Amino acid sequence: MSLGNFIRTIACFSFWAAQARLSPMESQLDWHSARALLEWQVELGATEAILDAPVDRFSLETTAPKPAPVTAPAAQAAVQQASVQPDPAQIAKQMAETAGSLDALQAALAGFEYCELKRGARNLVFSDGNPAAQVIIVGEAPGRDEDQQGKPFVGRAGQLLDKMLAAIGLDRQSQEPANAAYITNVVPWRPPQNREPSPEEIAMLTPFLLRHIALIKPTVVVAMGNISCQALLGKRGISKLRGQLQNSRDIDVIPMFHPAYLLRNPSAKKLAWADLLMLKAKLAAS
Ligand code: URA
Numbered sequence: 001m002s003l004g005n006f007i008r009t010i011a012c013f014s015f016w017a018a019q020a021r022l023s024p025m026e027s028q029l030d031w032h033s034a035r036a037l038l039e040w041q042v043e044l045g046a047t048e049a050i051l052d053a054p055v056d057r058f059s060l061e062t063t064a065p066k067p068a069p070v071t072a073p074a075a076q077a078a079v080q081q082a083s084v085q086p087d088p089a090q091i092a093k094q095m096a097e098t099a100g101s102l103d104a105l106q107a108a109l110a111g112f113e114y115c116e117l118k119r120g121a122r123n124l125v126f127s128d129g130n131p132a133a134q135v136i137i138v139g140e141a142p143g144r145d146e147d148q149q150g151k152p153f154v155g156r157a158g159q160l161l162d163k164m165l166a167a168i169g170l171d172r173q174s175q176e177p178a179n180a181a182y183i184t185n186v187v188p189w190r191p192p193q194n195r196e197p198s199p200e201e202i203a204m205l206t207p208f209l210l211r212h213i214a215l216i217k218p219t220v221v222v223a224m225g226n227i228s229c230q231a232l233l234g235k236r237g238i239s240k241l242r243g244q245l246q247n248s249r250d251i252d253v254i255p256m257f258h259p260a261y262l263l264r265n266p267s268a269k270k271l272a273w274a275d276l277l278m279l280k281a282k283l284a285a286s
Pocket of ligand 1 (some may be wrong): 141142143151152155185
């Protein structure tokens with residue numbers, strides 16, 4: 001700023017001070033003293049004012065634009081947007097329903113990022129057996145052996161399951177659909193320390209199971225234990241549910257004691273044998 005401009009700035013200030021008619025009480029300075037102080041600054045060599053033009057900061061207060069008020073609906077929408085969480089079961093349903101083949105379903109499960117169990121598991125345990133089988137066996141979740149091998153029912157409980165199936169002429173390796181079995185689980189990832197899957201985990205993974213069953217189109221589904229009954233029938237209580245053919249969502253379901261339960265409670269094997277005979281009769285009648 002030139003010295004001339006600086007003097008003009010001071011003149012503007014002087015004009016503003018006169019307009020403002022500040023009383024000595026308000027400003028502590030009268031007009032003449034203020035001007036003398038500024039001229040003294042000029043004599044000391046000051047050549048710059050803060051801005052090219054003086055700013056009346058009293059008037060700024062009244063003319064500054066106020067922020068637009070946040071309307072209630074806009075605020076609600078903002079809060080809702082911030083707090084809406086995706087519903088994993090809904091996302092699972094959409095992903096599962098668009099899977100047109102077993103490979104696509106497996107890929108959809110592999111890409112499903114809403115189940116924490118996936119992060120602790122070594123493998124996705126999808127299925128084993130013949131997809132042309134008339135029966136699907138639905139277990140609970142992989143254990144350590146299944147997690148390592150990426151196949152359902154390969155540990156001790158799996159060995160007992162194979163013997164149970166063999167007792168009624170079924171074999172997961174069979175190429176003949178009438179003698180074959182197809183095996184999967186409600187949960188495809190091993191839960192930490194083999195804990196029971198939570199209701200939320202069961203709910204978010206059930207759409208994949210239902211799609212799995214729809215793609216295989218079996219005559220009957222065997223629900224092994226309470227977790228499987230929860231997913232397929234919406235209820236637990238295997239001791240009461242077993243022994244009768246159940247139906248849910250147009251799927252025939254035979255609830256059975258889980259092989260791991262039978263390993264701990266061998267006296268329940270005679271009831272399991274009765275259920276296996278029911279399965280054999282159901283398959284023979286179809
Ligand atoms: N128990 C299950 O329910 N599923 C398996 O795959 C293994 C053990």
